[in-house]
Amino acid sequence: MADTAVRSSIPAQSKRTPAGGAPTAAHTAEEASESCIDIEAVTDLLLGTWADTRREAREMIKDPAFWRPDGMPMAEHRERVLGQLHLLVEHGASLRAMPKEYGGLEDNGANLAGFQELVLADPSLQIKSGVQWGLFGSAVLQLGTKKHHDKWLPGIVDMSIPGAFAMTETGHGSDVAAIGTTATYDPDTEEFVIHTPFRGAWKDYLGNAAVHGKAATVFAQLITGGVNYGVHCFYVPIRDDEGAFLDGVGGEDDGVKGGLNGIDNGRLHFTHVRVPRENLLNRYGDVAADGSYTSDISSPGRRFFTMLGALVQGRVSLDGAATTGTALALYIATTYANQRRQFDSGAGTDEVTLLDYGKHQRRLLPLIAQNYAQFFSHDELLRKFDGVFSGKKDTPEEREDLETLAAALKPLSTWNALDTIQEAREACGGSGFLAENRMVGLHQDLDVYVTFEGDNNVLLQLVGKRLLSDYASQFKGADAAKLAKYAVEHTAGKIFHGAGLRQLGQSVADFGSTARSVELGLRADQQHELLAGRVEQMVADVAGALRPASKLSASEAAAVFNAHQAQLIEAARAHGELLQWEAFSDGIATITDAGTAQVLTWLRDLFGLHLIEKHLAWYLINGRLSAQRAAAVTRYIDRLCARLRPHAQDLVDAYGFEPEHVRAPIASGAEQARQDEARAYYENLAASGEAPVSEKSLKKK
């Protein structure tokens, strides 16, 4: 767990508060409203390392030509988005990641940062760009060699060759190693024969496959000389210039989807389709004219994962796009909640602004905190991605860390996107259900992010396995003392009601009873200790539970693993949450403005406590929080919500969206204008002396 729990130091936020050693947070509404954030500085912080590219992309998509149309029939929407890709080419947006010899900038981080912003225009545009340049193009670039680059990259970049990324099959989604499509080498003609042996091996859910694709990068089992060398990627032309399938190629349209209907997803199948030997994208494995196979990576397993790892950028960019899309929904719902009034408070005053309701604060503010955490963790992911793909830090360890980090963060941010967008839409009531207010469209489009580019649960299981192997490696060659220490600590943790209850009694004694003092046990370093300790113990618990499996038969061992699958996935999720929390804290450490640091520290605390509250039962069962401290978590969240409420608009304004990005009438100020008009009407009516009296007041007389 190198990148998890072993953090040498926690940023000591309290040092950056105005009052030096003062407590983390102010304690009255007045104190709270004294601090405020430097909105522009926070925007810079959120936009991160490639802020300039993001701004450039946001400027470009102010053009309505890029905007998602509501209710447009699928066929038209597909053509519209195809046209937008050509517009992107005109803007040079397809060149950022390309090698310089093909006119590119070789700037991988900027490339993803720019593309992610397209989610604000139309997620179909973001994903179709991703299909063309991030998947199809990247397969040629990353899995191919110079001859392939020379031949196809220019056409891929300028959209003269729209292409599909033909990996997934109807019968195999996440389990790519098991795909059925074969590519059998024929030394007589020096060709590969691409073939779909049964219906389940049809390529499926491929963007650009239903209509626009002229070629595809097809993943297939490479067979030569009677040996299956596993999954490799082949460049296969599929349509002629008139859009008709080439001989032996067939397909189907996937039809209407839950969202992203600007993309022509479809199915492809191949009946003994012959491509030249050179069409094998041969960076990691090659077949000579005589059919002999060679690869620099001798282990078939490692070769497979290296090829797949070269395509990690899809996951990285989904993490970023989900984060930005979530921010948009939060901007809309928070702005509306700051203007919309509903019900008087019973105190005879004006109707209450939605965001002044305790429940409404509880609904939205922790989600803003979570979204901020995602911005910071995404920037870390993007920097790691850039380090590897620029070659600046391209080691096997860095690649493995990058893949683990992407596999940990993408599930969290994409699920959070759906939950948050849904909460935002519900927080806007009926208005939230209108397409014009954006949130339903965002939910529909981002829905599939949780199952594509790696199903979220499958990705988390990968992370879990990595955590287990890191955990096991701690004990390689460990001496008896170390193992004994482990046994004592972790057995106690696992049985939990011996040491657990004692710890619990202790912590009850540790803290007094005032509201203020309970916060002392939930500051930054305690938050970290709780979050990191949970990951450590969960991994240790699963590892302990799986240990007997090594002595069992394969099927019994599989059953033991299966019984702990949900637990392992939960451990991986905890790991991802910890990474987000750490990234948020590291981000705050860079802030120099005292007010900004103060407010964002409250927000980070809200994020930390929101996570702890979510898993409160675990902390209690495992004796890591006393009942008293656990109860304080919820109260502290309520206090933080009240403190942050005056800053809510600033926090969402700091996303830096302009009206052309928001486009939701309810977040345009129209609601405020309607409120003002209604208030003026009643005031004038009262002043006129012609207002009807209420029946109630009449009865009192």
Add this chain to the structure above:
Amino acid sequence: MADTAVRSSIPAQSKRTPAGGAPTAAHTAEEASESCIDIEAVTDLLLGTWADTRREAREMIKDPAFWRPDGMPMAEHRERVLGQLHLLVEHGASLRAMPKEYGGLEDNGANLAGFQELVLADPSLQIKSGVQWGLFGSAVLQLGTKKHHDKWLPGIVDMSIPGAFAMTETGHGSDVAAIGTTATYDPDTEEFVIHTPFRGAWKDYLGNAAVHGKAATVFAQLITGGVNYGVHCFYVPIRDDEGAFLDGVGGEDDGVKGGLNGIDNGRLHFTHVRVPRENLLNRYGDVAADGSYTSDISSPGRRFFTMLGALVQGRVSLDGAATTGTALALYIATTYANQRRQFDSGAGTDEVTLLDYGKHQRRLLPLIAQNYAQFFSHDELLRKFDGVFSGKKDTPEEREDLETLAAALKPLSTWNALDTIQEAREACGGSGFLAENRMVGLHQDLDVYVTFEGDNNVLLQLVGKRLLSDYASQFKGADAAKLAKYAVEHTAGKIFHGAGLRQLGQSVADFGSTARSVELGLRADQQHELLAGRVEQMVADVAGALRPASKLSASEAAAVFNAHQAQLIEAARAHGELLQWEAFSDGIATITDAGTAQVLTWLRDLFGLHLIEKHLAWYLINGRLSAQRAAAVTRYIDRLCARLRPHAQDLVDAYGFEPEHVRAPIASGAEQARQDEARAYYENLAASGEAPVSEKSLKKK
């Protein structure tokens, strides 16, 4: 809390198990598979009191003319659904609730039971029917008197008068009492002048308003003689036979929505539109020719709530439709999970069926349990509704209970629908995102159910207030001993770490350490005790927290209430969950077949433990579960999932859906056929001796 915790007896399920006094559940997979359900009997049970009407409706919608079209442009979809309403008229489906003198059956329960099933055909059809007959028609029927019935009911029933239910305004959704539209009586002409004084008072989100409506039941502040008598309902013609707005009426189209695009939602506004005095729907309040106002209900507040209460059927039917829609998604995902295979287990065997994965069982089985609970609780709600509206049990208390029950159940079932449909769609991966597999469409259409006919949070707050007033009434005239007993019990509960920890220590001592014995503490009566005890204590806690408010100023009291709003809503939710659990248990008590009773008891236990697990932190903090028993909850759920796994298909088959209701290719057996074809291919290949060897096996040599 008359209908909550004070339950005289818990059905003793164990008496109905084959072995008499045997434990609740079998303990090995073999034992588990011995019991099995009588599918047809369970279908009868789930279809409930009006099973015949439901079957009739399901038979009718086998006609593809009723089915939801995917990707149809909004305008066409609207016309299609309008046509479907005419088809319903032809089938006599609009008559069930109508008075006999207008050709109806006066069967309110059957009416809702039948309409709810339309969700399987197209939720737009269900909701547009609800607008026409459940809202617009019901307003005339329930709020009007004979002259209105004679004049308009026949046209409403036969769809010659499509109408809008004009209650909600852009500026006021849930707070109907505060709407801005006015109806001012003019004694000179004996007319009401319907007027929209400002933009926020436009009627909004009204089905049938954008295109099809010819009239509307308009809610407005009734003003006569300079006095505002509060919100009343008026029948207002809005369009001529050519579809043009009448003088003074205007409107806008709400445009594309997140779903339900077969309904023409829109906005209406009125500029001094005059309607005859008789157009006041005057069942609960009337204006004489001279302008004098009379009502049988003298309290303006009670009159308002009586009028709104007359329209409770919308909430009742949403509870039912959400339950049926959820069942459809579970049927599809479970059927697919029983056929689809992905990844081999590592044991060298065949690929594993999705539903054999521990995580997948955890994802789907508790949701099936929850859905079953909803079927049972919905039938109770429907019976109560029928009792009140048939006049058989129409007392103010029954009406109030009905409204509280509907307000408690509708939020839970509609939120559960969205969560479950989303989980079901994700459990099907990319296939789940295709419109043809139904789940994305269901999610999109049912999305708005959580905020219309009463925003879920607002409804739960109403329930919470009812719980508080029932709670307070317990102490009216209570003697000192009763109050003292309360103080001891509830103060202890609230402070929780005195008595709480003692209780906790005790429960640790009570139970041994074997896996089997921990279940002893989580049987039916303990589940009930935990669920009911939580409601009681949460209500008592909020009541205690609010007590000081009676001594505060109005604005301070409002602040105190606001600080506990989220807590009160949570208490109301707990109340609803308890009602669902009780209904499920009562439903099982009627089962005579031993195998069915056994399996459904496991399922009920899974539901109960799923609820307890969701709130586990609360039980721990409040000393109601020891850490050991709390940890047992999760393990017990795992065991129940394993026990129920062999019955999963039976349980969803018992929903009784036929292929015309399901229509999802992935639940049609196509996946099984593809699996079989692939397996046969590999077997034949192996038999032929021409299968390539794997590189891995080659390396071993």
